[in-house]
Amino acid sequence: MRLEISGVSHRYDQMEALRDIDLTIEPGEIVALIGPSGCGKSTLLSIIGGMLQPSEGQVSASGAVPEGCLNPLTYVFQDFALLPWRTVAGNISLVLEDHKLSKVERAARIDEVLAQTGLSDFRNAYPKQLSGGMKQRVGIARALAVRPAVLLMDEPLSALDAQTRILLLDEFSALFARTGMTAVYVTHNLNEAVRLAHRVVALRRRPGTIKEIHTIDVPIDQRHEGDPQIAAHEAALWELIRDEAIAADKELEHVG
Ligand SMILES: Nc1ncnc2c1ncn2[C@@H]1O[C@H](COP(=O)(O)OP(=O)(O)OP(=O)(O)O)[C@@H](O)[C@H]1O
Numbered sequence: 001m002r003l004e005i006s007g008v009s010h011r012y013d014q015m016e017a018l019r020d021i022d023l024t025i026e027p028g029e030i031v032a033l034i035g036p037s038g039c040g041k042s043t044l045l046s047i048i049g050g051m052l053q054p055s056e057g058q059v060s061a062s063g064a065v066p067e068g069c070l071n072p073l074t075y076v077f078q079d080f081a082l083l084p085w086r087t088v089a090g091n092i093s094l095v096l097e098d099h100k101l102s103k104v105e106r107a108a109r110i111d112e113v114l115a116q117t118g119l120s121d122f123r124n125a126y127p128k129q130l131s132g133g134m135k136q137r138v139g140i141a142r143a144l145a146v147r148p149a150v151l152l153m154d155e156p157l158s159a160l161d162a163q164t165r166i167l168l169l170d171e172f173s174a175l176f177a178r179t180g181m182t183a184v185y186v187t188h189n190l191n192e193a194v195r196l197a198h199r200v201v202a203l204r205r206r207p208g209t210i211k212e213i214h215t216i217d218v219p220i221d222q223r224h225e226g227d228p229q230i231a232a233h234e235a236a237l238w239e240l241i242r243d244e245a246i247a248a249d250k251e252l253e254h255v256g
């Protein structure tokens with residue numbers, strides 16, 4: 001599915017959060033949104049997902065969705081949003097229960113996404129028995145179960161410790177490369193952006209506008225930690241957002 005964001009602006013009361021955003025996301029493309037705190041990344045993701053109506057402009061989706069797609073634009077939550085009284089399989093089943101799937105079909109989908117995310121041995125575990133990394137794998141499995149056309153991820157690794165983050169980053173890059181997924185990935189972390197995205201959209205703030213779109217022309221499954229080419233892209237991104245990141249940081253310090 002192709003997403004066309006045209007002339008999107010958004011205000012919260014008097015505050016202009018986004019101004020005149022134009023961006024097209026092609027099928028199979030992973031686009032990262034980066035920029036300083038408060039530049040409107042989450043706002044833009046919510047608008048793309050249809051959860052928030054923009055003050056101006058529109059997002060249009062066109063083209064085919066995967067076979068068996070139940071929800072074209074599917075959101076992955078930062079805090080996992082799992083029901084504590086349901087098992088791993090039960091939490092995944094949750095998003096399938098509103099749809100007309102046979103019991104057999106539902107079970108097959110759950111098995112498939114458990115296998116894709118390395119959770120097959122944990123299907124009967126409860127969230128409280130799982131580490132943060134495992135919980136986020138369940139969050140991803142649940143999103144994949146609806147066979148989304150586009151996965152929308154808002155800082156999916158930010159609640160995790162550094163080692164787990166690196167592990168999941170490797171798993172995401174393998175998953176994205178293997179499935180040819182389309183995704184919009186919001187992150188503060190430039191390393192995540194350069195490992196996962198085909199294009200990185202750098203936003204500036206007040207109001208949030210597109211500063212630059214940076215293309216990374218290395219296949220996602222050939223990007224590795226410590227690769228000099230990837231490090232050079234990361235340095236280029238830092239150059240892009242450094243001044244504003246410092247300004248945003250100082251402002252928050254001042255308020256605190
Ligand atoms: N529901 C809301 N009501 C009023 N203002 C809001 C609301 N949500 C966000 N904002 C403001 O809009 C601006 C953009 O917020 P947004 O959450 O989209 O930024 P962000 O780039 O995701 O920030 P962060 O990196 O901290 O997650 C910020 O100034 C924020 O305070």
Ligand SMILES: [Mg+2]
Nearest residue numbers: 041042043154
């Ligand atoms: Mg945010």
